[in-house]
Amino acid sequence: MAVVTAQMPDEAKHALLQTVLRLGDNALILGQELSKWVSRGPTVELDIALANQSLDLIGQARLLLDYAGRLEGKGRDEDALAFHRDAWDFRNVLLVELPRGDFAKTILRQFFYALWAEAFYGALRQRRDETLAAIAGKSVKEMAYHARHAGEWVVRLGDGTAESHRRLAEALAELWPYTHELFMSDQADAEMVAAGIIPDVEALRPAWEGAVSEVMDAAGLAIPEDTWRPAGGRNGVHSEHLGFILAEMQHLPRMYPEATW
Amino acid sequence: MQTERDWPLYEVFIRSRQGLSHVHAGSLHAADDRMAVENARDVYTRRGEGLSIWVVRSDRITASAPDDKGALFDPADSKVYRHPTFYDVPDDVECL
Numbered sequence: 001m002a003v004v005t006a007q008m009p010d011e012a013k014h015a016l017l018q019t020v021l022r023l024g025d026n027a028l029i030l031g032q033e034l035s036k037w038v039s040r041g042p043t044v045e046l047d048i049a050l051a052n053q054s055l056d057l058i059g060q061a062r063l064l065l066d067y068a069g070r071l072e073g074k075g076r077d078e079d080a081l082a083f084h085r086d087a088w089d090f091r092n093v094l095l096v097e098l099p100r101g102d103f104a105k106t107i108l109r110q111f112f113y114a115l116w117a118e119a120f121y122g123a124l125r126q127r128r129d130e131t132l133a134a135i136a137g138k139s140v141k142e143m144a145y146h147a148r149h150a151g152e153w154v155v156r157l158g159d160g161t162a163e164s165h166r167r168l169a170e171a172l173a174e175l176w177p178y179t180h181e182l183f184m185s186d187q188a189d190a191e192m193v194a195a196g197i198i199p200d201v202e203a204l205r206p207a208w209e210g211a212v213s214e215v216m217d218a219a220g221l222a223i224p225e226d227t228w229r230p231a232g233g234r235n236g237v238h239s240e241h242l243g244f245i246l247a248e249m250q251h252l253p254r255m256y257p258e259a260t261w
Numbered sequence: 262m263q264t265e266r267d268w269p270l271y272e273v274f275i276r277s278r279q280g281l282s283h284v285h286a287g288s289l290h291a292a293d294d295r296m297a298v299e300n301a302r303d304v305y306t307r308r309g310e311g312l313s314i315w316v317v318r319s320d321r322i323t324a325s326a327p328d329d330k331g332a333l334f335d336p337a338d339s340k341v342y343r344h345p346t347f348y349d350v351p352d353d354v355e356c357l
Binding site for chain 1 (some may be wrong): 292303304
């Protein structure tokens with residue numbers, strides 16, 4: 001375990017645990033959602049591309065939840081945290097638990113999230129927690145590729161046929177409000193920022209918005225007016241969708257604990 | 262038959278970690294050259310196979326005709342002197 005965390009008071013350790021769970025759960029739930037495209041991709045090449053990205057995210061989730069388990073100190077490993085927590089214990093943003101919808105919606109969500117994660121992990125590499133910095137170093141390259149891949153698809157769909165443009169515009173109207181939660185922070189975040197353990201998300205926002213605008217311009221879409229800013233996932237207040245995701249993801253290990261193959 | 266909705270076929274060449282040259286890995290469909298590189302990355306380098314990717318549209322490749330096989334390749338069969346087998350290699354020459 002990193003030097004910094006070993007000397008931490010309990011409160012700080014709890015704040016760090018929240019941070020790690022939030023990152024780990026984002027990766028886990030988005031990875032699970034993406035995996036639902038396997039065998040259903042628009043082309044065999046995209047099928048494999050989405051499966052690769054799903055596996056990248058689940059790999060990140062394993063590292064982060066393993067670390068969360070060690071911080072928690074109750075003997076729970078990454079599998080226990082993934083399969084034996086209930087919806088209110090999950091800390092992912094609402095954006096990643098929305099139904100994957102059609103390819104346009106899946107790709108646009110992937111673009112929004114990957115662009116955010118690339119910036120977050122990029123800054124996290126420089127921070128003081130060695131474990132998080134190491135996980136960020138591996139993950140930032142994966143998320144950079146997801147952002148590039150999804151960003152190109154956003155342009156193709158937006159600038160493609162009338163139907164692809166319509167579908168992407170619908171996805172944008174639905175997803176945009178949910179992007180705000182990526183940039184929200186609370187007291188625990190502020191402590192972690194002050195301690196030099198995580199980057200300040202607000203500082204990452206201008207570059208993220210700039211990159212989004214650039215892609216939206218190329219795609220021929222305008223960023224919607226702000227209406228509402230749904231949030232709550234980071235504090236365990238989820239939409240109905242998470243329950244269905246967990247039911248599918250967790251039912252096997254819960255019916256057959258310790259099952260192996 | 263190719264319709265307007267189909268993506269063209271590309272041939273993929275990968276240079277591996279040990280390899281000095283790009284080797285044909287297979288083919289895939291993509292809408293444009295850039296997508297072909299990304300699809301090749303996703304389809305053919307998942308297990309760390311490659312350090313470099315080339316793609317080329319299959320219809321840009323000019324191939325020798327199977328019927329020409331005799332004229333093109335058989336004459337080389339009888340030219341044993343083109344193989345470097347007529348030299349005595351001194352024992353202490355390495356890496357040959």
